[in-house]
Amino acid sequence: MKREYSCVLVTGGSGFIGSNFIRWLLGPSGYSGKVVNLDALTYAGNPESLDDVATAAGARYAFEKADICDRAAVEAVFATHQIDAVVHFAAESHVDRSIHGPEAFVRTNVMGTFTLLDVARQAWKGRQDVLFHHVSTDEVYGSLGDSGYFTEATPYDPRSPYSASKASSDHIVMAYSHTYGLPVTMTNCSNNYGPYQFPEKLIPVMILNMLEGKPLPVYGDGKNIRDWLYVEDHNSAVWTVMTQGRLGETYNIGGENEWENIQLLGRLIEIVAQEAGKSVASLRSLITYVKDRPGHDRRYAIDCAKLKGELGWKQSVDFETGLRKTVRWYLDNPLWIEHVRSGEYRNWMDKNYGAR
Numbered sequence: 001m002k003r004e005y006s007c008v009l010v011t012g013g014s015g016f017i018g019s020n021f022i023r024w025l026l027g028p029s030g031y032s033g034k035v036v037n038l039d040a041l042t043y044a045g046n047p048e049s050l051d052d053v054a055t056a057a058g059a060r061y062a063f064e065k066a067d068i069c070d071r072a073a074v075e076a077v078f079a080t081h082q083i084d085a086v087v088h089f090a091a092e093s094h095v096d097r098s099i100h101g102p103e104a105f106v107r108t109n110v111m112g113t114f115t116l117l118d119v120a121r122q123a124w125k126g127r128q129d130v131l132f133h134h135v136s137t138d139e140v141y142g143s144l145g146d147s148g149y150f151t152e153a154t155p156y157d158p159r160s161p162y163s164a165s166k167a168s169s170d171h172i173v174m175a176y177s178h179t180y181g182l183p184v185t186m187t188n189c190s191n192n193y194g195p196y197q198f199p200e201k202l203i204p205v206m207i208l209n210m211l212e213g214k215p216l217p218v219y220g221d222g223k224n225i226r227d228w229l230y231v232e233d234h235n236s237a238v239w240t241v242m243t244q245g246r247l248g249e250t251y252n253i254g255g256e257n258e259w260e261n262i263q264l265l266g267r268l269i270e271i272v273a274q275e276a277g278k279s280v281a282s283l284r285s286l287i288t289y290v291k292d293r294p295g296h297d298r299r300y301a302i303d304c305a306k307l308k309g310e311l312g313w314k315q316s317v318d319f320e321t322g323l324r325k326t327v328r329w330y331l332d333n334p335l336w337i338e339h340v341r342s343g344e345y346r347n348w349m350d351k352n353y354g355a356r
């Protein structure tokens with residue numbers, strides 16, 4: 001039997017995955033309840049990503065600007081809305097930024113997750129018809145060699161400040177399940193791509209630099225491997241686990257779609273060349289090998305047999321289609337790009353990377 005919810009609190013709903021999740025939940029998913037988006041609007045959050053959705057949803061959508069570390073603010077959100085499920089996306093999410101400034105990652109990802117959990121536990125007072133769903137990452141499992149896959153039984157071995165902070169939050173979530181009986185589920189997902197991704201992550205960095213004729217910075221030898229999943233497939237997996245997953249369990253989500261960064265870049269160059277009317281040779285000439293990311297994990301690859309076998313989820317968007325849709329989205333949304341790249345983000349980039 002599927003669990004049903006009437007009011008879902010989405011944290012980080014103005015970020016990349018969270019905004020896609022809300023767009024999908026209030027639209028094609030078939031969910032008929034209310035969504036409350038709690039977001040602090042850091043450099044990575046942009047309310048414009050949901051302007052059209054907010055207008056169309058009317059009273060089914062509410063926005064609460066709040067920091068998950070601010071207990072009083074989170075309590076007020078629980079007091080205002082009759083929340084019966086939380087899906088927790090809010091986080092500091094970029095590995096490179098965690099290397100330059102780990103403190104914000106410990107604060108938001110560890111203390112913020114704890115605060116949110118503790119407020120939920122107190123607000124729900126032992127209710128079992130509620131759910132706290134924690135969105136985590138495959139990076140908690142560390143790095144793979146040439147073979148093998150991460151399963152739910154793979155021991156945790158986080159290696160960057162980002163993944164260590166996410167691993168800490170995973171343990172706190174599971175501790176609240178075991179100790180207090182809080183109904184929780186968790187997912188650990190591989191690399192997402194798609195519209196509304198902040199242009200600090202590999203795919204949007206590369207697309208925008210191609211469009212602007214800037215160098216395409218490939219870290220190290222370019223042979224690190226990631227397992228790519230279209231963001232809509234991540235969202236359907238999260239909702240499947242929220243409504244049908246076993247309580248207290250974690251489920252891995254992956255694309256079963258491994259690419260070396262340099263191979264991916266080659267494919268992306270061909271698609272951008274076609275969609276933007278540029279020559280493949282001129283785009284290839286922009287490829288620039290740069291200093292490697294410190295502690296750069298070599299390979300991630302997810303075994304998602306548990307999710308597929310138990311709950312019947314499967315990926316629906318192939319890489320070619322997903323990449324093309326993503327490229328088109330960045331070509332069609334120059335204002336969104338201009339807005340997210342201004343202000344605090346611009347200052348941080350200039351300070352840490354200079355012109356790029």
Ligand code: NAD
Pocket residue numbers: 011012013014015016017018038039040041042043044045046066067068069088089090091092093094108112135136137138166188189190191192193198
């Ligand atoms: P993002 O950086 O695009 O968005 C994060 C959002 O959280 C932003 O809207 C930001 O304003 C908000 N936020 C940050 N700190 C906050 C705070 N203290 N209080 C309230 N809101 C705050 O991130 P994303 O890529 O959309 O990732 C979302 C979640 O999914 C994260 O938990 C991340 O660890 C996880 N995840 C991401 C990927 C990926 O490939 N992007 C893969 C697996 C898991």
Ligand code: DAU
Pocket residue numbers: 093094095096136137138139189190191192200201202203205217218219224225226261293300
């Ligand atoms: O695996 C899931 C994780 O995927 C999520 O938990 C993180 O939130 C998300 O940011 C992502 O982490 P990665 O570090 O894998 O993603 P990123 O896009 O930063 O980098 C992907 C690969 O590309 C990685 O091997 C580093 C490389 N890279 C990245 C950038 C930004 C480059 O070579 N050049 C670049 O400019």
